[in-house]
Amino acid sequence: MTSQGSPFEYAPAPESRSIVDIKPSYGLFVDGAFVDGHGGSFKTISPATEEVLAEVAEADQADVDAAVRAARKAYDKVWSRMPGRERAKYLYRIARIIQERARELAVLESLDNGKPIKESRDVDIPTVAAHFFYYAGWADKLEHSGFGSTPLGVAGQVIPWNFPLLMLAWKIAPALACGNTVVLKPAETTPLTALLFAEICQQADLPPGVVNIVTGAGATGQALVAHPDVDKIAFTGSTEVGKAIARTVAGTSKRVTLELGGKAANIVFDDAPIDQAVEGIVDGIFFNQGHVCCAGSRLLVQESVYDELLERLKRRMSTLRMGDPLDKNTDIGAINSGEQLKRIRELSEVGDAEGAERWEVACDLPTQGFWFPPTIFTGVSQAHRIAREEIFGPVLSVLTFRTPAEAVEKANNTPYGLSAGVWTEKGSRILAMADRLRAGVVWANTFNKFDPTSPFGGFKESGYGREGGRQGLEGYLR
Ligand code: NDP
Numbered sequence: 216m217t218s219q220g221s222p223f224e225y226a227p228a229p230e231s232r233s234i235v236d237i238k239p240s241y242g243l244f245v246d247g248a249f250v251d252g253h254g255g256s257f258k259t260i261s262p263a264t265e266e267v268l269a270e271v272a273e274a275d276q277a278d279v280d281a282a283v284r285a286a287r288k289a290y291d292k293v294w295s296r297m298p299g300r301e302r303a304k305y306l307y308r309i310a311r312i313i314q315e316r317a318r319e320l321a322v323l324e325s326l327d328n329g330k331p332i333k334e335s336r337d338v339d340i341p342t343v344a345a346h347f348f349y350y351a352g353w354a355d356k357l358e359h360s361g362f363g364s365t366p367l368g369v370a371g372q373v374i375p376w377n378f379p380l381l382m383l384a385w386k387i388a389p390a391l392a393c394g395n396t397v398v399l400k401p402a403e404t405t406p407l408t409a410l411l412f413a414e415i416c417q418q419a420d421l422p423p424g425v426v427n428i429v430t431g432a433g434a435t436g437q438a439l440v441a442h443p444d445v446d447k448i449a450f451t452g453s454t455e456v457g458k459a460i461a462r463t464v465a466g467t468s469k470r471v472t473l474e475l476g477g478k479a480a481n482i483v484f485d486d487a488p489i490d491q492a493v494e495g496i497v498d499g500i501f502f503n504q505g506h507v508c509c510a511g512s513r514l515l516v517q518e519s520v521y522d523e524l525l526e527r528l529k530r531r532m533s534t535l536r537m538g539d540p541l542d543k544n545t546d547i548g549a550i551n552s553g554e555q556l557k558r559i560r561e562l563s564e565v566g567d568a569e570g571a572e573r574w575e576v577a578c579d580l581p582t583q584g585f586w587f588p589p590t591i592f593t594g595v596s597q598a599h600r601i602a603r604e605e606i607f608g609p610v611l612s613v614l615t616f617r618t619p620a621e622a623v624e625k626a627n628n629t630p631y632g633l634s635a636g637v638w639t640e641k642g643s644r645i646l647a648m649a650d651r652l653r654a655g656v657v658w659a660n661t662f663n664k665f666d667p668t669s670p671f672g673g674f675k676e677s678g679y680g681r682e683g684g685r686q687g688l689e690g691y692l693r
Contacts, residue, residue, distance in 0.1 A: 225536070225544045227539070227542055227544075228542055228543040228544055229539060229541045229542050229543070230318075230321075230322055230325075230332045230336075230541045230542075230543060231322075232322055232326065232541060234318055234319045234322055235319050235322050235323045235326070237268055237269055237323070237326075237407065238269060239269060239270060240256070240269060240270040240271070240272075241269055241270070241271045241272060241406070241407075241410045241430070242272045243272050243274050243278055243282070243427075243428065243429050243430060244410065244413035244416075244426070244427060244428040244429075245278070245281050245282045245285050245424075245427050245429070246281075246282075246285035246288075246289075246423045246424045246427070247285075247416075247417065247421075247422070247423025247424060248423070249413070250281075251272065252272030252273055252274050252275065252278050252429075252430075252431075253274075253275050253277050253278055254272070254273035254274055254275030254278060254431060254435070255272075255273050256270045256271060256272050256273055257270070257271055257273055257403065257431075257432070258270055258271070259271055259327060259403075259404065259405070259406055259407060260404075261326050261327065261329070261549075261584075262328070262329035262404075262549040262550060262551050262552060262584055262585045263326075263329050263539060263540050263548065263549040263581075263583075263584045263585075264583050264584050265583055265584055265585075268326060268327060268407065269407065271406050271407075271410070271430045272430055272431075273430065273431040273432065273435065274400075274429035274430060274431040274435045274438075275431075275434075275435075275438070276438045278429060278435075279398070279429055279435065279438040279439050279442060280442070282398045282427040282429050283369060283371075283398055283427075283439075283442050283444050283445060284444075285423065285424035285427055286369040286396040286397060286398050286424055286425075286427050287368075287369050287396070287444055288424055289396045289422055289423065289424025289425045290366075290368055290369055290395065290396040290424075293422045293424075293425070294391075294394060294395075294396050294422065294425050295366055295368075295394045295395075297394070298355070299354040299355035299356070299357060299392075299394070300354070300355040302354045302355075302391065302392065302394065303351045303352070303354035303355055303392070304351075305391070305419055305420075305421050305425075306347050306348075306350060306351035306354060306388065306391060306392060307347075307348065307351045308419040308420075309347050309415060309416070309419045309421070310344050310345075310347035310348045310351060311344075312415050312418055312419055313340065313343055313344040313347060313415065314344045316411075316415065317336070317340045317341070317344070318336070319411070320335075320340050320343075320380060320408055320411060321335040321336040321339070321340045322335075322541065323407050323408050323411055324339055324340070324379060324380055324405075324407075324408050325540040325541055325548070326407075326540070326541070327379070327404075327405050327406075327407040327408065328376065328377075328379060328404075328405050328540075328548075328551060329504070329540050329548045329549030329550065329551050329584075329585070330503055330504070330506075330540060330548045331540050331542075331545040331546060331547065331548045332540060332541050332542070332543055332545070333543055333545070333546075334502065334503060334548075338665075339378060339380060339381050340380065342381055342384070342665055342666075342667070343380050343381050343383075343384040345666075345667045346381075346384040346385060346388045346667045346683075347384060347388045348667075349388070349667035349668060350388040350389050350391070350392035350667070350687075351388075351392065353389075353392050353393075353685075353688060354391075354392040354393075357392075357393060357394075357688065357692065360685055360688045360689075360692065361685070362688050362689040362692045363692045363693050364692065365394075365692060365693050366393045366394030366395045366691065366692065366693075367393075367395055367446045367447045367470060367691060367692070367693060368395060368396075368445075368446035368447070369395065369396055369397070369398065369444060369445050369446055369447070370386075370390045370395045370396070370397045370398070370445070370446065370447040370448075370449060370691065371397075371398050371399075371400075371439040371440060371442060371445040371447070371448050371449075372386040372387070372390070372397055372398070372399040372400070372448075372449045372450075373399075373400045373436040373439065373440065373448070373449075373450045373451075373452065373460075374386060374399065374400070374401055374402060374450075374451050374452070375402050375451050375452045375453075376401075376402035376403075376404045376405040376506075376551050376552070377503060377506035377507060377508070377551070377607075378503070379401060379402065379405040379406075379407075379408050379409065380408040380409070380412065382451050383399060383401065383408070383409055383412060385451075385682045385683065385687075386399060386449050386451075386682075387399060387412075387426060388667075389682070389687045389688055389690070389691050390447075390449070390691050391425065391426070392688070392691075393688060393691035393692050395446075395447065395691050396424060396425045396426070396427075397425070397426055397427065398427045398428075398429060398439055398445070399426070399427070399428055399429070400428075400429050400430070400431060400435050400436045400439055401428065401430060402452075403430075403431065403432045403433075404551055404552045405551070406430040409428050409430070410428060410430070412426075412428070413426065413428045433456070436456075437463075440460050440463050440464065441463050443467075445469060446468075446469060446470065447469060447470045447471070447472075447690070447691065448460060448464055448469055448470070448471045448472075449471075449472050449680075449690065450471075450472070450473050450474070451473075451474040451475075451508070452475070453475065453476060453605075454475040454476045454605075454631075454676050454677075454678075457473040457475040457678060460473065461473065470690065471679075471680070472672075472678070472679065472680025472681075472682070472690040473678035473679055473680065474508065474671075474672060474673065474677075474678045474680070474682060475508070475631075475633075475673065475676060475677050475678040476508055476605040476607075476631060476633070476676070476677065477508050477509050477510065477512075477605065477631045477632075477633030477634055477673065477677050478512055478513055478602075478603065478604070478605055478629045478631045479499075479509055479510060479511050479512060479513065479631075479633060479634040479635050479636065479654065480511070480513045480514075480515050480622075480625065480626035480629075480635050480636070480652075481495065481496055481499045481500075481511030481513065481514050481515070481635070481636040481638075481662060482515045482616075482622050482626060482635065482636060482637050482638065482648065483496070483514070483515070483516045483517060483520065483524060483638040484517050484619075484622075484637075484638060484639040484641075484644065485517040485519045485520045486639055486640045486641060487520075487638035487639050487640065487660075488638075488640065488660075489520065489523060489524060489527060490527065491638070491660065492524065492638040492660075493524070493527050493528050493531050494531070495511075495636060495638060495658075495660070495661060495662045496511065496514055496528060496611070496662075497528070497531055497532065497535070498662050498663050499511025499512075499636060499662040499663055500512055500514075500609065500610075500611045501532075501535065501546070501547060501589050501609050502663050504547060504548060504549070504550055504551070504587070504608060504609050505606070505607065505608045505609040505610060506550075506551060506555070506607055506608065507663065508605075508633055508677075509633050509634035509656060509663065509671075510607075510663075511611075511634075511636050511662050511663075512605070512606060512610070512611060512612060513602060513611075513612050513614060513626075513629075514591075514611055514612070514613045514614070515614050515615070515616050515622050515625055515626060516613065516614075516615050516616070517615070517616060517617070517622075518615045518616070518617050521615055525593065525613070528591070529574065529591075532576050532589050532591070533576055533577075535547055535576060535589055537576075537578060537580075537586070537588065537589070538581075547589060547609060549584050549585050549586060550585040550586060550587050550608060551585070552585065553585055555585070555607065555608065556585040556586075556587060556608075558606075558607070558608075559587050559606055559607070559608035559609075559610060560587070562600065562601060562604060562606045562608075562610070563590065563592075563601070563606070563610055565600050565601060566592045566595070566599065566600070566601040566610075566612070569599045569600065569601070570594065571592040571593065571594050571595045571599060571601060571612070572592065572593045572594045573590060573591075573592055574590070574591050574592075574593065575588045575589065575590040575591075576588045576589045576590075587608055587609055587610075588609070589609045590609060590610045590611070591610075591611045591612075591613055592610065592611070592612050592613065593613045594613075595612040595613055595614050596614070597614065597625060597628055599612070602614065603629065603630075605631070619644065619647070619648065622648070623648065623651045623652065626652055626654075627651075627652065627653045629675075630675055630676040631673065631675060631676055631677045632653045632654050632655065632673050632674030632675040632676075632677050633654060633655055633656070633672075633673040633674075633677035633678075634654050634655065634656040634657070634658070634673075635652045635654040635656070635657045635658070636657070636658045636659075636661075636662045637649065637652075637657060637658070637659050637660070638659075638660055639660075645659040645660075653674050653675065654673075654674065655670075655671065655672045655673045655674060655677065655681075656669075656671060665683075666683070667683055667684070668683070668684050669683055669684050670682070670683050670684040670685075670686035670687060671683045671684075672686075
């Protein structure tokens with residue numbers, strides 16, 4: 216649907232879904248083969264239409280045991296003994312197959328997740344392939360990494376639903392490059408691209424047991440995290456579950472990396488190029504429906520440009536096109552689940568009750584599926600819950616500041632510390648701000664840019680450990 220303020224009408228340009236062959240049901244991927252699970256099954260739906268896409272096996276404790284056994288056997292007998300240059304060949308092969316099947320993966324990701332095809336096609340899948348290429352390059356050079364060259368063993372990996380295949384790549388590519396084997400649990404609402412990735416592992420002739428995929432809900436993740444024969448846990452998701460995982464592994468020899476939430480400040484100074492900043496604000500909070508751990512969900516605007524910036528931002532938001540994720544013109548897709556939509560609605564209502572002023576793009580929402588219009592709250596103070604809690608949706612909280620010192624103080628006034636953005640024409644100010652912002656990533660005059668060569672991770676309650684870059688090897692080596 217177009218927003219009511221949109222000056223243009225576009226004809227629909229849907230990407231065909233015939234390229235993907237979605238099976239009616241999927242088993243678990245254990246020891247190189249798809250097997251039946253013992254914990255029953257669940258349905259995965261398209262959040263845009265609520266259409267059931269497939270029935271997926273739910274892994275119970277016995278299934279997780281079998282997957283960890285397969286990963287251990289593959290680690291002991293094959294993968295840890297294979298020279299790095301040979302492991303690299305498998306990773307390159309996987310990367311190339313991902314490129315060859317990119318359209319299929321993008322369509323499936325958009326169907327299962329609800330994200331616009333132009334994002335899955337142009338951002339998610341190319342970055343997935345880039346991660347496998349990048350870490351393939353490291354596999355035979357580990358002794359130069361500075362972190363040792365001995366793998367840890369079996370890695371248990373639990374990922375969320377916002378970037379299903381990209382989070383899989385962030386986890387699996389460095390683990391395999393370093394010589395570990397993995398058992399990965401995708402999120403309950405987005406299991407399908409992980410299962411297609413399992414087929415890609417078969418196509419690449421990856422030795423059985425090197426990658427195992429166990430689908431299921433939180434209990435499956437819990438069984439994996441608590442499993443005594445897992446050497447390393449890598450998790451991306453909510454701070455609450457991250458804390459539970461840290462408690463579970465405390466006192467064991469397991470290594471852990473956690474990538475948790477964020478409440479990033481996107482800071483616009485009065486000398487910033489305003490139109491560029493508006494694009495960066497839109498990208499920062501509306502990319503992927505705001506389901507982004509490093510989303511720029513708190514806009515800090517210097518008071519002198521507040522009125523002008525807000526007017527231009529609203530005008531730009533009115534041109535965003537929300538609707539069918541498979542339509543190539545769509546900017547904003549569906550909210551990933553009914554549960555997440557409920558959470559976004561609840562926190563937005565808290566914003567109303569706390570006295571902030573809500574403005575949203577006027578548009579007609581479909582009656583089927585899960586939708587929330589791009590929204591901004593102005594008149595937000597630091598004490599408001601919408602300024603402190605991760606909404607994880609297309610909702611921007613706007614605050615103001617007068618001096619750089621005030622901007623730093625407000626930006627750092629959060630239990631999180633994952634990312635931040637700075638918009639100014641002064642290079643010296645960028646460096647000074649980056650120095651004082653307690654955030655793992657600081658973007659300058661841009662936002663939400665990802666590259667496999669660049670480390671990513673947080674301070675404080677945003678977690679610990681880094682993914683990406685040379686630093687991403689540290690969590691998988693001793
Ligand atoms: P969760 O943290 O619950 O989910 C992340 C992953 O952990 C999923 O695979 C989930 O399984 C699994 N999981 C859930 N409980 C456990 C457990 N006790 N032990 C091990 N694994 C577990 O995130 P939600 O999907 O519930 O989202 C809730 C909120 O978390 C969002 O509103 C958002 O604020 C934040 N979030 C942050 C993300 C980030 O990247 N920082 C990503 C996702 C969410 P399952 O999906 O089957 O429940």
